[in-house]
Amino acid sequence: MxxxxxxxxxxxxxxxxxxxxNAMNMVSTSKLRRSQKTLLSFRPISDEILGLTRDLVSANPDLHHKALEDSSAKPCYILIASDRGLIGSYNVSLFKYFLDYVNKHHQSKDEFKVATIGYKAFSFAKKQGYEMINEDSANIRDDILFIDFEDVSSSVLEGYMEGTIGKTIIFYNSFVNTLSSKINEYQLLPIKFMEAEEKKTEFLFEPNKKEILNTMVNLYVNYTLYRIILEAKTSEHASRMTAMxxxxxxxxxxxxxxxxxxxxxxxxxxxxxxxxxxxxxxxxx
Amino acid sequence: MKISFYTPEGLKYSGDAIYIEVADKKSGSFSMMENHVPVISVISEGYIRIEKTEKEELYFALAGALLEQEKNNVKVVAEILSEGKTKEEALSSLESITTARKEENKKRNVELAMAENELKKQIKKSGAGRV
CATH class of the missing domain: 1.10.287 (Helix Hairpins)
Known part of the structure; x- marks a missing residue:
């Protein structure tokens, strides 16, 4: 008995x-659909910011900005993981990839700095004893807004401008399909552009080109980071869906x-x- | 003139205007009327006032925004946006959205955390590894 x-x-x-x-699987399925929709609608906006910054720089070779120039300071790595677990190998494979990268390119932990988005990335970096850019964890909510990660993006950009950090690379899971994701590296700083297309319209820049470029660089960093977070978020929902x-x-x-x-x-x-x-x-x- | 406001969530407002005033905390303000030369501007923090008719106006407080005007079409892309009938209303609404969001961030994901704990408890109880 x-x-x-x-x-x-x-x-x-x-x-x-x-x-x-089963409930989590269904929730993830619906979140994945919403996330894909947001990503698709945001891509043109992000491309517009990138395109305008590129056009502005290529049309005005006399314009200079530190974020466009190489730096020899310590590199900075931004890790984008999830806030919560129950997600299969989503976080683990990212951390493993990052550890392999670091072991290949650096002799010790003092040679680079780390910024994180997502609680799991924050605890991983803390546990590894890396030199951190952000003191608190920046949440990666399902309905993420710019204000949720603005502390990280502004610290990274300020650090680059002041010369305390150099080349900045983002490590994240990008969405391939519902069954698979791919770990990507994206160079955030210095900003590198593809070949510019010729613009036909002559624009007036208010108040002036230099001021515009200063703010555009801020916008570029924020919008690029946001786009990548959306990609990572989509991949997170897909991984959770499969795991559940x-x-x-x-x-x-x-x-x-x-x-x-x-x-x-x-x-x-x-x-x-x-x-x-x-x-x-x-x-x- | 036609003006449209976009945020990451998509189109937030679209309508006609006879006069547009753009004000940025850092770089000051400028205005546009019909047939203004094509212009590109950025607003790190500020507001846009739209006169829809001579008697009707609208305010949009925004941050991290890019404005592009070409052929009487004004497109504004903003990180965060808030609408109001007066400047004060729009600005205070933007501030309260930001404050509420930061507060919410501290308390967030409680349901998911609870579900996660409940799941861990049930998995342990089910002795899944011992079947």
Whole structure:
């Protein structure tokens, strides 16, 4: 009886696990759809900012900005991970990739600085003992806004302008499809442009080109980071969806096996009871 | 003139205007009317006043914005945007959105954290590794 009760408890717990993982799978599916939509609608805006900055710089070779020039200061790496777990290998593979990169390019931890977005990236960097740019974790919410990560982006840009950090690379998971993602590196600073297209319209710059460029660089860093965060977020939802789908399937499989065990135990106890009754009856006769 | 405001979530406002005033905290202000020369401007923090008619006006407080005007079409892309009937209303609404967001960030994801803990508890109880 005690064994049966234990198995019953395990079946109940597995059922609850299935309910939770299945709900999370469905939530992730709907979040993934929303995230993809946001990413698609934001891409043209981000391209516009990038295009205008590029046009402004290429049309005015006399305009200079530190963010466009190379720096020999310590490089800075921005890690974008998730806030929460239950996401399969999404964070682990990113951290493994980053550790391999760091081991390949640096002798010690003092040779670079790290900025993080997402609680898991923050705890990873803290645990590794890296020199950090941000003191607190910048959350990576599902409905992320610029103000959620502006402390990180402004610290990175200020650091680059002051010469305390150099080449800045972002490490993140980019969305390929619902079943797979790819770890990408993106150079945020110094800003590198592709070949500029020729603009036909002559624009007036208010108040002046230099002021515009200063603010454009800020916008460029924020909008690029935002776009990459959206890509990482889309990939996160896809990974969670797959992980939760697998977990739900496994929970169902376990439930089946536990039910079999439970029935076997129940059958055993019935058989034992029957034997007892038969033996007792035989003894009386 | 036609003016449209976009944020990362998409189009937020679109309408006609007879006069547009652009004010930035850092670089000052300028105005535009019909047939203004093509212009590009940025607003790190400030507001845009639109006169829809001679009697009707609207204010948009915004931050991290880019403005582009070409052929009487004004396109504004902003990181964050807030609308108001007066300048004060728009600016205070923008400030309250920012403050509320920062407060919310501190308390966020409670449901997910609870679900995560509940799941961990149930997985342990189910003895999944011992089947």
């Amino acid at each position: 005690a064994e049966q009760r234990k198995i019953r408890e395990r079946i109940d717990a597995t059922e609850k696990t299935y309910q939770i993982t 789908k697998n977990a739900s399937d496994n929970a169902q499989e376990i439930e089946k096996r536990l039910t079999l065990l439970y029935n076997r135990a129940r059958q055993n106890s019935i058989t034992t009871e029957l034997i007892d009754i038969i033996n007792g009856s035989n003894a009386v006769n």
